[in-house]
Amino acid sequence: MTRLSTAFSKPHPALVAFITAGDGDTAANLDALVAGGADVIELGMPFTDPMADGPAIQEANIRSLNAGTTTADIFALASAFRKRHPNTPLVLMGYANPMTIRGGDWFASECNKAGVDGVICVDIPPEEDPELGPALRSAGIDLIRLATPTTDVARLPAVLDGASGFLYYVSVAGITGLQVAAQTSIDEAVVRLKAQTDLPVAVGFGVRTPEQAANIARVADGVVVGSAIVELVAQHGANAAGPVRDYVASLKHAIVEARKA
């Protein structure tokens, strides 16, 4: 069992929580995510041109880069997290250029050394898999792919080929943090995806309230929350850990209760 597969084998669906590396007190915020009950952590790698992100995460990227965050800093944050939390899976999420600029092998090896469990790259579709996929797989790092409302039944096998860890269902055709998908469309999509894969399916984009999280938790294996947490970091700056922990705990409570009902 990997850390990721363990996280998705609990009696309740996994809460997957995202923050941007280098925005605010990242180490304290990571600890707050764990303390609040996050089952999987996504650590965003800031990029100058985050094409798939809405305003909240765009601004987090700018704050982080303006503070001087480097790729080396991100791996240092990950390594330190791994020492403090040996069992919580950590996934790096970001864009192709920072991940591949020194070569896919270099990136995979750094992930391995830092105790990173998986990688989500927004702009490397299966068609460009050679850029990063083989390097991650041979280093034992899960390559987590994205499926979207535009990924139809015919295309899904290509997305699943080479994917591991979990499948991230982007519930709206759009950018992060803005629109909210109708629950019925999420329910249908999860059923459709689970018919074609044994990977756990986590649903994200636009999830903000404990109620939404609970609704998704009734059908999916995981719930991803990003922009809402990043907004708390923006609001509270260096003192965001408390509010982040409390908010994450409210989501977690809703997710655990959802399956009991």
Added chain:
Amino acid sequence: MTTTEPTPNSFRNQPDERGHFGQFGGRYVAETLMPLVLDLEREYRAAQQDPAFAAQFDDLLEHYVGRPSPLYYAERLTEEVRKTAPDGKGAQIWFKRDELNHTGAHKINNCVGQILLAIRMGKTRIIAETGAGQHGVATATVCARFGLPCFIYMGAKDIERQQPNVFRMRLLGAEIIPVTSGAGTLKDAMNEGLRDWVANVHDTFYIIGTAAGPHPYPELVRDFQSVIGKEARTQMLSRINRLPDLLVAAIGGGSNAIGLFHPFLDDKDVEMLGIEAAGHGLQKEHAASLAGGRPGILHGNKTYLLQDADGQIAEAHSISAGLDYPGIGPEHSWLKEIGRVRYDSVTDTEALAAFQLLCRTEGIIPALEPAHAIAAVEREAKKMDRDQIILANLCGRGDKDIFTVAEALGTTI
């Protein structure tokens, strides 16, 4: 047709079936866009096989755009350059006059092609990004012509420095959406264009303005712009029964350059020179991705980019808003690597001097983009014999730039 069909060893067989030009190009987009990009490729292949599509494209280029554009021997400029050239040196300078197109630049060629594709695909809403505003104006123009709603993403900084084009686009019925993220220039406008597209894939067609972006954009933009080189090749042969010795074109993303170069790539005696914007100088702020960048991934393709060691993208600078972009079309990256095309750069100051030189010697006010090419033409002509021929692409006219030029020259208008 005077253009020969590509042979197996041709330079004109790119990209491969995955949209790669050697290691460059490709389709580095979010999964939401991937099915759409594949659809676009299927529709483009179908259009390529459809004589009705070609006929409609050619008809619009002739009667709406005003093609073919003239091929012009710049006699006074040639004489002027010879005055300071070594004895016996000073090549003949010819221009492909794409600044005479409807809307004043080469951009319209591509927009006509893409809006016909959009209509074929049943899309009902058009978006585009623009830097200088030329592509925005061309897109707004074809949208008005075909009655489709048009939304143009433009950096807030560019809106400020390109007011005449902003007004033109509004007259044409387009909605301008100011982009304040990042530095508020072309790169950021492209990010916002991609964000709009990803949220509106069901009804929206993204008319990309240069030979870059995810496959098949670099290929189809090149194909639509290749009308420039095809015409020039035919015109050269019919006027003087020979091909030019050197082609010169300015490069931001590189669509006017690839449009001129591509039909000549297999003519081994024709040299080619692409000119990037060196801004304040290559050691300072500039927009020369090939000279000062290295390969990376941005906006859907792998290509040379201005970036730091971690792959964070740098801000570009050029006096020409149309060249102010930290990347370049992937086919140029490939042509550089294989050595078929030579690339060099020209500073803001050199471009401004060439801008004025052309005004005074030929009675042509060029855009600041081709002014970069003209500066390089001067340099190259002095090294070449008098019986040799340089053909440069005069890809846009300078009406839009008079405010920028006036400011640079310390004049108020």
